[in-house]
Amino acid sequence: MNRKQRKAEQRQYRAMASDSANAKRWMTPDSFQNFEARVGLGTPNQASAYQYGFDFISRNRVQMEAMYRSSWIVGQAVDVVAEDMTRMGVEIGSDIAPEDKDKLNQEFENLAIWDSLCDTIKWARLYGGAIAVMMIDGQDASKPLRLDTIAEGQFKGLCVLDRWLVQPTLNDLVTEPGPDLGMPKFYDVVADSMALPRQRIHYSRVLRFDGVTLPYWQKIAENLWGQSVIERLIDRLVAFDSTTMGAAQLVFKAHLRTFKVKDLRKILAAGGPALEALLKNVDMIRRFQSNEGLSLVDADDEMQVDQYGFTGLDAVLLQFAQQLAGALQIPLVRLLGQSPAGLNSTGESDLRTYYDNIKQQQERRLRRALNVLFEVMFRSVLGTKPPEGFSYDFRSLWQMTDEQKATTANTITDAVTKAVDASLLTPAGGMKELRASSHHTGVFSSITDEEIKEAEDQPPPAPETELPPDVDDPNDGSQAPPKPGASQRPGASVRNAVAQDRAAGGRVGRWLSAWRSRRGADDRAAA
Incomplete structure (x- = not known):
């Protein structure tokens, strides 16, 4: 075009x-x-x-950048949601080897994937749209992405470009049925871009994020992009800043002084020595005024001091701040760092509601992009496609206290121990479950792959129907009648031994004790 x-x-x-x-x-x-x-x-x-x-301020790039750089409210409005959406990452929940999960997580960190996604969402919220280009070494960016052609180590990360660095092809749109139907087929990078200048990028290689989703005709007017989140709250932002600056100006009027001079009009009209004497008098008053309140005035003059009351200004500012928080769907405790007023108000309920909103935005705006990323990452890192039933969940933003983590760790440990004792899990599987829960509990993260492999190589325990070596066979010896009050059931000693074994913690409990002993000995040796 x-x-x-x-x-x-x-x-x-x-x-x-x-x-x-x-x-x-x-x-x-x-x-x-x-x-x-x-x-x-x-x-x-x-x-x-x-x-x-x-308002159409989303089209004024320079104004949006000036607001982002100079207004901390605008900075918070743009940054907070993007940072919270990418802060905790994801928890891979499929049946994948722990070492493969570690490789994927490590590659996410090495390529700064979460940082790139965070920047993409930031510029989408600021400008109304942004894209992240998947950089695959050795492939033509203008060709459709074929996942089967991605070799190990070929994915090099994401290149973030905002809406002003690319020009979508408005006359060449996607016609294949699917979620991208009607979207631009190519994105032409402008010459001013420091990365990928004058390149044409196929939409299948792009992770696209919009700011505020617009209706059809408004999207057409914005070249198929969205709207900046600042455009909706610009009137509330101007009201808040104006009120804040007005309150700041009132500080200079905290003490209003009135100086009454006899025949002031005549002195001003006559001028000359009388006017000079008046100006010298005023200058003398201002020069020798001190913190003790000393003022030198003529006996016929009168000095009056009035104080300005600031009562109610804090409530007005709070109301405007609450309107900003409502427009952004960010509570005051997260937007301004201000705790809510009221008895026993901690802001926890507001934060939980806000985190639910972040969860909803992650599912709606971020999951589809991550699905494509995992398809590429699996082939580049592990050399294979994701397994059947591959799934992941966004980690919770709500942070537990140390007491809550300890309680959760005990609950998970008890559940895993019972599952292993009931032969629902192998000891190695129980160790994997304990290590997988380390993100929530803060413990068991030091379980190594070698220890899991060692547990897999151990022979299975003898069934409980066999007698332990330290237990006498009840069938040996004379078959004398039991004493009065003794148990009449055969094999009671066997069941007692099994009960004692379970009371001692079972197989996983004994393994945990031995594991803690080995870890303690290693720590003492290292010290």
Whole structure:
């Protein structure tokens, strides 16, 4: 598409937006109206003169960047959600070898995948859209991505480009049925980009994120991009900043001084020595005023000091801050670092609601991109495609206390121990479960693959029907009748031995004790 066609399309989009803005507005009345009292919409009152207009500040890149750099509220609005969406990573829950999980997690860190995703979401929220290009060594970026052609070590990470560094092909859209139907087929990188300049990138190699999803016609007006999150709250942001600066200016008026001078108009009209004497008098008062409140005035003059009250300003500022928090769906305790007021208010309920919202955004906006990433990462790191039933979950943002972690660790350990004793898990499987839970409990992360392999090589324990070597066979010796009060059931000593074994913690309990002893001995030897 040449420059003339591009300009013609832009003029067409502007005309459509102008027609939409200037379209005839039909008045929608309230359910209650009183024309005599002029109450309700549709009656001749001030409320009926309302009008909502377009801001279109998402198209002003320089203004958005100035707001992001100079306003800490805008910085928090853009950064907080993106950082929380990528802060804890994911927990791979499929039946994959622990060493393969470690390799995948390590490659995520080495290639800074989470940092790149965080930056992509940030610029999508700031500008309205951004893409992350999957850099696969040795492949043409303009060709469709074929997963079977990815070899080990070929994936080199993500290249983040915001909406102003790429030009989507608006006349060449995806026509294949699927989630990308109607989206641009290619993205042309502009010449100003330091990375991948003047390259054409196929949509299958792109992880795309939009800011605020727009309706169809508004998306057309934005070149198929979304809207900046700042555009929705610009009026509340201006109100908050104006109120804050107004309150700051009132500090200079905390002490209002009034100086009454006899015949002031005559002195100003006459000028000359009288006016000079007045100015010297005022300068003398300001020069020799001290913290003790000393003021030198003429006996015929009068000095009056008035104090300004700031009562109620904090409540006004708090209301504007709450409107900002509501517009961004970020609680005050996370947006401003301000704890809520009230008795026994800690902000935990607000944070839990906010974390639920982050979870919803992760599922809606981040999971599809991660699905593609895992397809590429498995082939590049492990040399194979993901196994059947591959799944992962986003780790919880809510951090447990040390007491809660200890309780959770005990609960998981007891459950694994019972499962191994009931032959539902092997000892090696129990060790894998304990190590997999280390992200939640904070313990058992030091279980090594060698220890798991050693547990797999151990022979299975003897069935409980066999007698332990230190237990006498009840069938040996004379078959004398039991004494009064003794147990009449045969094999009681066997069951007692089994019960004692279970009371001692079972096989996993004994293994844990031995494992702790070996770890303690190693630590003492290292010390």
